[in-house]
Amino acid sequence: MAGYEIGYSRISPISHSADLEAQAKDLAGAGCQRIFREEVVSSDPSRPQMNNALDAIGSGDTLVVTKLDRLARSMADLMDILARLKVKGAQLRVLALNLDTGTPQGELMVDMMRSIAQFERDLVIERQREGIAKAKVEGRFVGRAPTARRKTDEVMRLSEQGHKARAIANQLKISETSVFRILRSMSSTAKPATADRTPNMQ
Template sequence: MASIGYARVSTRDQILDGQLDQLRAGGCEKVFVEHASGVLAKRPALDDALAYLRGGDTLVVTKLDRLGRSVRNLKEVADGLELRGVGLKALSQGIDTTTPGGRLFFHMLAAIAEFEHDLIVERTQDGLAAARARGRVGGGRVKMTATKARQARAMYEEKTYTVQQIADTFGVSRGTIYRHLTHDTHPA
């Protein structure tokens, strides 16, 4: 029964020392370190840590947000650990799923976070529906009108202007110009 640590920082500039100190003080024999954003699907150090763990071991993190990309992902990881007989500890939050009280606390936190997420989604949908009822629609502002797109195409076809010069003329990015050049803006 080993305590295995997992530490993650989002960027190379962030410092791991605080997490590593806490994990070592928490009795971790081995620590897997990740330098990646939590939202990325690929986290090789986490995959390695999960593969390393055996029944009876405990995965230790300083905070739950170091482990999961979202509440749903965190719950999936915790459920997978539980099925394998592996515990989960979050040191700064006092969560320890190797105890009945710790499991209860973890599941309550996950349920509350999921409930909060659902409320945010519901309020967002209500706000969008109210805005649509008032005639407003979402999306970014139109950067190039049809007239400007035709002018940009004409400048491009003259072959005297670079795409960057055309973009600068209209105050848009080169990507915007390229998008309009690939769409047929000539009336049919």
């Protein structure tokens, strides 16, 4: 038994409602029994209708969009959506590309997209590594301070207020061992109190 065709449309930041209506018309013409209309621009990170569409899709159903850029904002975003569809046993159809992931040709195209997405991620990681290596050579790389060490001031403040190590650890979400380490470290670096050398006048 064939599944449902579920359409998803998202407003264009340029043509707005006119584009949304055009998408709805194309999706209805493609046989979509239900269409989720996203009326937020791409700068808005929330996409409630996308989540509603993915929640409504079941095994054997197909999510249909007019264009790829109406569905995903990046290659990584597309891969996430495809992964969610795969878990549900659903497919994706993109009208403008004549792409249907339920066909061998469509699956091949998706595999190529996955390879491109992985290539992009590898490039980003490689550039980060090169940047860090260069900064180290030039003496500019400091690195990220451990989470607990960044909370030294808060640990000391709570300790001075009389809080126990376990309470401090729970409040700051760090280990009790880290609290003790910070307290010992600050205690060893604190300047000793200056002795009172005023002669006794009695």
